[in-house]
Amino acid sequence: xxxxxxxxxxxxxxxxxxxxxxxxxxxxxxxxxxxxxxxxxxxxxxxxxxxxxxxxxxxxxxxxxxxxxxxxxxxxxxxxxxxxxxxxxxxxxxxxxxxxxxxxxxxxxxxxxxxxxxxxxxxxxxxxxxxxxxxxxxxxxxxxxxxxxxxxxxxxxxxxxxxxxxxxxxxxxxxxxxxxxxxxxxxxxxxxxxxxxxxxxxxxxxxxxxxxxxxxxxxxxxxxxxxxxxxxxxxx
Amino acid sequence: xxxxxxxxxxxxxxxxxxxxxxxxxxxxxxxxxxxxxxxxxxxxxxxxxxxxxxxxxxxxxxxxxxxxxxxxxxxxxxxxxxxxxxxxxxxxxxxxxxxxxxxxxxxxxxxxxxxxxxxxxxxxxxxxxxxxxxxxxxxxxxxxxxxxxxxxxxxxxxxxxxxxxxxxxxxxxxxxxxxxxxxxxxxxxxxxxxxxxxxxxxxxxxxxxxxxxxxxxxxxxxxxxxxxxxxxxxxxxxxxxxxxxxxxxx
Numbered sequence: 001x002x003x004x005x006x007x008x009x010x011x012x013x014x015x016x017x018x019x020x021x022x023x024x025x026x027x028x029x030x031x032x033x034x035x036x037x038x039x040x041x042x043x044x045x046x047x048x049x050x051x052x053x054x055x056x057x058x059x060x061x062x063x064x065x066x067x068x069x070x071x072x073x074x075x076x077x078x079x080x081x082x083x084x085x086x087x088x089x090x091x092x093x094x095x096x097x098x099x100x101x102x103x104x105x106x107x108x109x110x111x112x113x114x115x116x117x118x119x120x121x122x123x124x125x126x127x128x129x130x131x132x133x134x135x136x137x138x139x140x141x142x143x144x145x146x147x148x149x150x151x152x153x154x155x156x157x158x159x160x161x162x163x164x165x166x167x168x169x170x171x172x173x174x175x176x177x178x179x180x181x182x183x184x185x186x187x188x189x190x191x192x193x194x195x196x197x198x199x200x201x202x203x204x205x206x207x208x209x210x211x212x213x214x215x216x217x218x219x220x221x222x223x224x225x226x227x228x229x230x231x232x233x234x235x236x
Numbered sequence: 237x238x239x240x241x242x243x244x245x246x247x248x249x250x251x252x253x254x255x256x257x258x259x260x261x262x263x264x265x266x267x268x269x270x271x272x273x274x275x276x277x278x279x280x281x282x283x284x285x286x287x288x289x290x291x292x293x294x295x296x297x298x299x300x301x302x303x304x305x306x307x308x309x310x311x312x313x314x315x316x317x318x319x320x321x322x323x324x325x326x327x328x329x330x331x332x333x334x335x336x337x338x339x340x341x342x343x344x345x346x347x348x349x350x351x352x353x354x355x356x357x358x359x360x361x362x363x364x365x366x367x368x369x370x371x372x373x374x375x376x377x378x379x380x381x382x383x384x385x386x387x388x389x390x391x392x393x394x395x396x397x398x399x400x401x402x403x404x405x406x407x408x409x410x411x412x413x414x415x416x417x418x419x420x421x422x423x424x425x426x427x428x429x430x431x432x433x434x435x436x437x438x439x440x441x442x443x444x445x446x447x448x449x450x451x452x453x454x455x456x457x458x459x460x461x462x463x464x465x466x467x468x469x470x471x472x473x474x475x476x477x478x479x480x481x482x483x484x485x486x
Contacts, residue, residue, distance in 0.1 A: 051334050053484070073336040077240035087331025090322060091257055103249035104336045106239035143331070148238040 002065065004029050004151055004182035005050060009059035012045050019045040021206035022059065027199065029150070032173060032183045034193035036223075037203035038231050043186050044084070046203065047153055050184070051081050063151055077105055080149030084156055084186075086140045088128040094139040095124045098146055105147035114142050117172065119165065133160035141169060145176070152176060152183045158192055170195055190224045204231040240336035250337055250345030255352045258315060267415065268310045268353065272361055275424055276303040280368050288429035293455075300365035300372070301380075301450035302424035307357040308384060309423060309443050312350045312391030314415040320346075320399035321407030325486045333484060347392060354388065373456030380453035386467050387446035393474035394442065400482030418443030426451060439463060442470040 003026035012020040019042045027033040037043045048054040049061050052068035061068060066075050088097060095115055102108035115121045118138045123131065131139070141157055157173065158166040173196055177183050187193055193200055194214065200223065201211040209230040210217060218226055240246065258264055279287060279299045289298045323329050333339045362370075399407050421427075422444025427435040438444035445463040452460050 053330055053333060073240040073243065073246070073338055073341075076334060076338060077336040078238050079334065081331065081334040083327050083331050083334075085327035087327035087329075089257065089328050090326060091261060092253075100249060100253045101335065104241055104246045106241050140331075147336070150238060 003027060003062075004064060005033075005184060006060070006062040007046065007050070008061075010046065010049065010056055010061055011058035012042075012049065012054065012056055018206050020049075020056075020059075023203065023206070023208055024059075025201045025208055025211050027182050027184055029182045030177055030180045031198040032177045032185060032196045033199045033201060034197035035184060035186045035201045035203060036188070036190075036193055036227060037209075038233075041203045041231070042206040043203050044155070047155065047184070047186055051079065051153055052076065077147055078150045080144035080147060080152045082140045082144040082152075082154045082157055084159075086128075086136045088136060088139055088143070090129045091127055093125055093127055094120050094131075094135075094142075097128075097139065098142055101143050102146045107148065108146050109148055111146065114146060118142050118168070134162065134165060137161055138165070138169075141172070145172075150181060152181055153186075154183065155186045156188065157185060158187075158189070166192075190222070190227065194223055202227060202230050243341065246337050247341050247345045247348065250332075250341060251348035251352070254345055254349035258311070258319070258349060258353050259356075264311075264315050264319075267314055268307065268357055269360055272303045272306045272310065272357070273364055275306065275419075276300065276361060276364060276368070279424065280365075286429055288426040294369055294371070296365055296368045296370045297372070297455060298426065298451065299424065300362070300368075300370040301454040302426075302447045303361055303365070304358060304384075305387065305423050305443065305447040305450045306419060307361055308354060308387045308446060309391055309415060309418055311353050311357065312388045313395045314411045315353075316346065316350060316392055316395035317399045317407050317411035320395060321402065321404040321411075324399060324484065325404040327485070329484050339484065347388075350388060350392060354384070372454040376453035376456055379459065380450055383446060383449040383453060383464075383467070386464075386471060387442070387449070390442045390446070390467050390471040390474060393471055393478050396478040396482055397474050400478055400484075403486070423447040440466055442467055445470070 005027040008024045010020050010023040023046055035043055045054060049056050050063055050068055052071050055069045064078055095111060098111045098115060102111055118141065120138055120142060123135050128136065137160055144152060158169050161169060173183055185196060197214050199212065200214050200217050202209045276299055279285060280296045287295055287298050289295055332342050398410055402410060418441060421441055422438030424447065427438035427444055427448060430438060445466040448460050448463040452458060
């Protein structure tokens with residue numbers, strides 16, 4: 001079966017800076033792939049290319065067999081995205097916003113059930129601007145899930161969440177993978193990667209420093225030790 | 237398998253969402269309705285201020301079309317620039333670009349929401365003007381509608397240019413400053429009442445041109461082609477510049 005996400009020799013430069021200098025990796029349906037790397041390593045650029053927000057200079061990026069740049073609405077309907085900065089309108093309340101986002105899809109999840117599952121119903125009357133960071137994370141995650149996507153790109157989905165909420169989100173992500181979704185999680189948390197990931201991709205200085213099944217990658221050591229051995233302390 | 241809602245449903249849903257957001261924003265309502273209404277009342281009733289009306293012409297016949305032009309600029313330029321600037325900073329534009337709505341759908345929906353809000357403004361402000369004795373030349377209505385659409389296009393293009401290039405705080409400052417400048421420069425009152433140099437500048441601004449075009453249409457004084465050309469040039473130039481330099485992320 002073809003990979004759901006396939007990145008091959010992907011390149012992107014911003015002036016003299018090579019954000020991506022030939023990155024290759026794949027992710028399959030029904031799995032969680034964690035992408036780790038220092039700030040400035042190229043993770044965000046790579047994921048934004050896969051989300052259709054940036055255009056690659058070279059190489060190839062395929063999601064569900066399609067080049068994400070300029071992809072159709074039908075393609076975008078199959079891809080759920082949770083951005084690091086949330087992307088939630090400042091004056092909207094969460095349930096109204098989720099109900100709105102759900103109208104962009106033909107067969108969305110019922111918003112009430114999703115809001116309840118993520119505890120959003122407990123702050124249903126709070127506008128985005130007055131929400132805590134953790135509350136925004138939950139709404140952004142719900143917005144990524146509401147269209148029943150086949151692929152999920154989640155940027156630091158549990159940053160700012162308390163331990164209970166973090167467990168809830170991890171359960172939710174695993175259950176999405178179990179229903180066949182290809183989940184790509186960008187994270188700085190080794191614990192998150194170890195709890196969630198089937199595969200890990202470590203990005204450093206615009207290239208893939210290492211990748212593989214979690215057990216193969218760590219092979220007798222911890223993910224944290226492996227990460228520090230592979231990545232420099234300072235990047236661009 | 238997940239699927240997108242039909243294009244029309246997506247754009248209509250986003251337009252409704254944007255319209256409701258605009259109408260529930262107190263500051264936006266102040267600039268869009270309350271301040272233009274105060275300008276309409278003040279300039280109509282304060283007979284000491286010269287507004288360049290013809291002999292025997294009611295003051296409100298000059299003031300009302302200008303106030304409608306101000307309403308267009310409030311919503312299509314100032315309101316859009318500020319909301320787009322802050323949505324860009326907050327990642328809203330990027331997020332919606334990844335949904336089935338997409339960037340093109342978002343632009344269409346925003347323009348539709350602006351037109352809906354403008355119609356509401358016209359009903360409120362036009363109703364108030366009629367109550368104050370405004371007697372427009374109804375035969376000029378089709379031409380006025382054309383200028384309204386062109387003025388909206390120019391304003392939205394300028395709003396996207398400002399919002400897509402500057403930081404959100406700078407957008408807030410520039411959009412409000414330009415609103416005040418245009419308010420005093422030919423939007424509400426005819427450029428002809430200013431000194432020659434100022435009048436020339438006023439006729440070159442999109443606000444001044446739109447004000448003059450709406451006054452001419454509703455006063456039945458023909459079409460000032462120079463102003464029509466100015467507004468068209470602003471629309472094309474700002475649209476091309478926005479298409480070239482607009483950045484979707486902060």
